[in-house]
Amino acid sequence: MTQLENVVRLPAPRRVALGWAFFERQTNLWKRYWAWEVVWVVYGVVNTLAITFIAKEASHGGLIRPAEVSRLTLFLLIGTLTWAYLSAVLDDMSLVITWERWEGTIEHTFMTPVSRTVHLIGMSVFGVVHATIRTAIIMACALPFFDINFSHVNWTEVAAVIAIGSVSLVGLGILTGILPMLYPERGVQMSFMVQALVLLVSGVYYGIDVLPGWLQAASHLSPATFMLNGVRAAMLNGAGFGSEGRTLLILAIFGLVMVPSSLAIFAAAERWAKKTGRLKRQG
Amino acid sequence: MNSAIRWPSEVPDDQVPLDVRSVTKRFRRRGRGQSQPGPGGRRRAYHTAVNSVSFRMRPQEIYGVIGANGSGKSTLIRVLSTLIIPDEGDVLIFGRDALHSPASVRPLLNRVSADPSFFRAMSALENLLFYGRAYGIAGPLVRQRSLDLLTRLGLEHEARQPMTELSRGQQQKVAVARAFLTAPRLMLLDEPTTGLDPRSKRTVQSFISDVRRDGVAILLTTHDMEEADQLCDRLAFLAGGRIVAEGTSEELRAHVAGSTTRKADDVDMEDVFMAFTGRSIEEDEEEPESREELQDDTA
Numbered sequence: 001m002t003q004l005e006n007v008v009r010l011p012a013p014r015r016v017a018l019g020w021a022f023f024e025r026q027t028n029l030w031k032r033y034w035a036w037e038v039v040w041v042v043y044g045v046v047n048t049l050a051i052t053f054i055a056k057e058a059s060h061g062g063l064i065r066p067a068e069v070s071r072l073t074l075f076l077l078i079g080t081l082t083w084a085y086l087s088a089v090l091d092d093m094s095l096v097i098t099w100e101r102w103e104g105t106i107e108h109t110f111m112t113p114v115s116r117t118v119h120l121i122g123m124s125v126f127g128v129v130h131a132t133i134r135t136a137i138i139m140a141c142a143l144p145f146f147d148i149n150f151s152h153v154n155w156t157e158v159a160a161v162i163a164i165g166s167v168s169l170v171g172l173g174i175l176t177g178i179l180p181m182l183y184p185e186r187g188v189q190m191s192f193m194v195q196a197l198v199l200l201v202s203g204v205y206y207g208i209d210v211l212p213g214w215l216q217a218a219s220h221l222s223p224a225t226f227m228l229n230g231v232r233a234a235m236l237n238g239a240g241f242g243s244e245g246r247t248l249l250i251l252a253i254f255g256l257v258m259v260p261s262s263l264a265i266f267a268a269a270e271r272w273a274k275k276t277g278r279l280k281r282q283g
Numbered sequence: 284m285n286s287a288i289r290w291p292s293e294v295p296d297d298q299v300p301l302d303v304r305s306v307t308k309r310f311r312r313r314g315r316g317q318s319q320p321g322p323g324g325r326r327r328a329y330h331t332a333v334n335s336v337s338f339r340m341r342p343q344e345i346y347g348v349i350g351a352n353g354s355g356k357s358t359l360i361r362v363l364s365t366l367i368i369p370d371e372g373d374v375l376i377f378g379r380d381a382l383h384s385p386a387s388v389r390p391l392l393n394r395v396s397a398d399p400s401f402f403r404a405m406s407a408l409e410n411l412l413f414y415g416r417a418y419g420i421a422g423p424l425v426r427q428r429s430l431d432l433l434t435r436l437g438l439e440h441e442a443r444q445p446m447t448e449l450s451r452g453q454q455q456k457v458a459v460a461r462a463f464l465t466a467p468r469l470m471l472l473d474e475p476t477t478g479l480d481p482r483s484k485r486t487v488q489s490f491i492s493d494v495r496r497d498g499v500a501i502l503l504t505t506h507d508m509e510e511a512d513q514l515c516d517r518l519a520f521l522a523g524g525r526i527v528a529e530g531t532s533e534e535l536r537a538h539v540a541g542s543t544t545r546k547a548d549d550v551d552m553e554d555v556f557m558a559f560t561g562r563s564i565e566e567d568e569e570e571p572e573s574r575e576e577l578q579d580d581t582a
Contacts, residue, residue, distance in 0.1 A: 010390075010419050021416035025402070028413075032404035032445070104400030107366050108461070112417035113389040274368045277310055280361070 010113075018114045022122030023129075026092075029099075030130065037134070040088075044138040048080040049145055051205060071236060073146050078232050079204045081142075085135040085162070086169060086224055087195060092127030093173025094191040096120065097180040107280055116270065117263055124170040152238040160241070161230035164251045168223035171258025172198070178262075178269045184278060198222050203229075223254040298377060300469045300500035301340040301363065306372030308333040308358055308524075332358040333369065334524035340469075345491070345501045347511045350521030351560045356504040359521070360473045363502070364394050376469055390418060393467040397474035399458035401446045407433065407457045408442045411464055418465040425464065432460040435493075436486060452483035459487055463494055470494070472503045476510060488514060508552035520559035528559050535559075 010018075030037060055072040058064045064072060096119075100106035109119075176194045180187030201208070201215055202224035208216055219225045230247040233239035241248065273279045309329040333355045340346045350356050361367040363374060365385035374381040376388040401410045408429055415425030433442050436456040441449055449457065455475065462470060472491065476484040484507075491514060495501060505511050511518055512532045519529040528535060532552060539558045540547040 014419055018417055018419060021413055024416065025405075025409075025413040028405050028409045029402060103402050104398060105402060107361070107364070107396070108394070108400060108414065109417070110366060111364050111389060111392065111394060112414065113386060113419065114417050115386065271368065274366060277358075277361075277367055279366055 015115065016118055016121075018112075019118045019122030019125070021112075021114065022119060023126045026123065026126040026130070041134060041137050041141075044084045044134065045141040048077065048084065048138055048142040051080050052076045052142065052146060070148060074148055074236060075232065076205060077142070077146065077148070078235055079228065081135055081139055082224075082228055082231055083199065083204045084138050085131045086198070086227070088131035088134050089127045089166065089169045090173045090176060090191075090195050090198075092130055093123060093170065094176040094180070094188070094195075096123050096174075096177040098177075098188050098191075101180065101184065110270075110279065116267060120174055120263065120266065124173070127170070127173065128166050150235075154234040154238045154240050157234035157240050157244060158231055160248060161227060161234060161244070161251065164248055164255065165223060165227035165230070167255030168251055168258050169227075171255065171262040172223065174259070174262035174266055178266050181269050181273050181278070198224050201225065202227075223251060223258070226250050226254070298342050299339060299375070300342060300344070300377060301338075301346075301502065302373075302375040303336055303338050303359075303363070304373040304375070306333055306336045306359070306362055306369045306374060307331065308355075308362060308367060308369045331524050333362065335372070336521070336524070336526055337372075338519055338526060338529060340500055340502065341516070343495060343498055343500055344516045345495055345503055345514050347515030347518040348502065348504045348521055349506075349508070349511055349518055349556060349560075350504075354521040354560065355524035356521055357473060358524075360394065360396075360471050360502075360504060363471055364392065365389060390465075391468045392471065393462040393465050394471040395455075395458050395462045395473065395475040397477040399451075399454040401454065401457065403446045406443045406445055407438065407449065407460075410446065410457065411461055414461050415464050420465065428464055429460065432464060433457070436460055436490060452479045455479055456483065456487065459490060463490075463499075468499060470499050470501045472501060472505075474504055474506065476505065476507060484510075508556055512552045520556075522560050 052073055055064075055069055055076055058072060059066055059069040097106065100109055114122075172194075176191035179190045179194075183190060201211070201219040202222045203211075203219060204224070208219040208225060211219060226247050230244055230251065233244050233247070270279075309331045312328040312330050336355070336359060338346070348356055348359065358367060362369050363376075363381070365381055365388065368382065377391055379387045379391075381388045401407075402413070405413075408426065411429040411432075412422065412425050415429065416422060420428070430439065430442060433439055433456075436459060438449075438453060438456055438460075441453055446454060446457070455478070459475060462472075475491075476487050479487065488510060491501060491503070503511070503515060515532070517529065517531055518535060519526045520535075521527070528538070530538070532555070533547070535555045536550045536552075537547045539545075539555050540550045542558070543550075
């Protein structure tokens with residue numbers, strides 16, 4: 001093997017390990033922009049408290065019986081925390097292109113020998129870890145405000161739903177990340193609109209059965225709907241793998257379909273951007 | 284290309300760093316503009332940024348591409364960097380097909396552009412760590428190489444400062460360090476000294492000369508004719524997306540002198556620039572933005 005071939009051919013495990021570069025870079029950026037992280041955590045805590053206090057108001061106003069307060073509190077708390085997690089993952093993934101455009105580094109990053117799949121895996125792993133830490137901090141800050149009984153919660157099921165659901169979320173995040181590549185001026189706004197639609201149809205603060213029929217049909221296209229159903233069943237009713245196996249299966253199918261298809265669509269969008277010269281556009 | 288003035292040269296087939304064959308790139312234009320047959324033969328308003336460009340670099344050569352703003356230099360560099368897919372032509376980098384198999388050439392390439400773009404909140408070292416790792420270099424080795432390169436460029440004390448705290452010249456030196464960190468075999472330098480003060484410019488030029496001795500082939504675009512004359516083994520002049528002349532600075536001077544009554548020694552590189560691009564350096568520098576940038580904004 002010539003010296004040149006040595007340079008070109010990295011063994012497969014080292015090619016996958018290149019994804020660490022993106023995890024480490026995002027961690028360094030996270031440290032440098034720590035003030036923004038504080039802002040988002042404070043916003044998350046305030047948002048969680050503001051929504052969950054609605055349960056107490058409902059009790060004081062006589063809308064629900066005192067015995068139902070704890071359940072409604074937990075219902076809303078699950079919604080706010082799950083949304084904090086979902087939106088953190090989606091935000092991080094939608095920044096794959098946008099952040100590089102802000103900094104002007106997109107061409108240098110796209111010239112590196114990292115495959116796009118490995119690049120996106122690195123960003124996804126960071127997004128999931130980042131979202132988990134942020135949500136855990138928000139939860140730790142919010143819990144002392146409420147008297148909630150967690151004794152019946154099936155934590156294993158909760159962890160399984162979040163772990164499997166996160167795969168499909170990453171797929172959704174990659175899809176939203178494509179928009180800024182296709183539409184340099186409006187792509188970021190479009191990805192926020194996708195997030196808003198997910199928030200509406202997925203039953204974050206209410207059950208999807210309160211939605212009009214056509215929105216209920218749309219809710220089945222969102223993996224967040226099934227994630228929330230699974231987490232609520234495990235936390236409110238202590239449901240386990242037996243009763244929630246179908247939810248886990250649906251989430252797994254979402255992941256198996258969405259991740260490869262989003263990677264393929266990303267690759268097609270990148271090729272189109274390179275043909276039309278849009279990669280370097282600053283938006 | 285076919286009508287370009289060229290001096291024949293023997294280039295060995297093996298280990299040719301860069302072989303560009305009839306590369307053409309058109310961009311669609313909205314609004315004004317004459318319609319031309321674009322990709323697929325459809326008649327639409329297109330701007331031809333690079334028009335049937337061909338050239339072949341020699342091993343360890345510094346090859347200059349000179350042209351006015353909007354002549355197609357940056358589009359050409361982006362095509363060679365695997366960042367723009369051309370409509371026609373082939374690009375071979377050390378014999379590998381850069382258009383159909385870009386992943387096979389990326390480890391061999393790197394690039395410095397006129398605008399040193401970095402993650403601004405991160406330090407020079409953190410930026411270099413990211414790019415080094417993305418090329419598969421282990422962390423400790425990246426740190427060591429980065430500090431060596433930054434020291435050679437006189438930035439050993441700025442390595443841990445956020446990029447926002449570095450001057451434009453210092454940032455450009457970090458960009459040069461980023462490009463050479465990965466030990467590329469072919470370096471694409473797109474106006475690397477634009478906007479630098481004379482001292483910084485000299486440091487970067489001296490660094491380019493040094494790394495050439497390490498066996499790196501360099502393609503350099505520049506507006507600085509003195510720099511082109513001093514650094515480049517051969518020069519190609521690009522006008523309207525086409526190569527209109529290629530040769531050593533002596534050959535090009537002699538050609539320009541031959542078309543006038545002057546002696547070759549009396550012709551400087553700015554005269555050569557005007558002769559082949561049809562405009563003066565001053566006119567070119569006054570133009571606020573390149574046509575390439577403008578046409579991309581309408582894409």
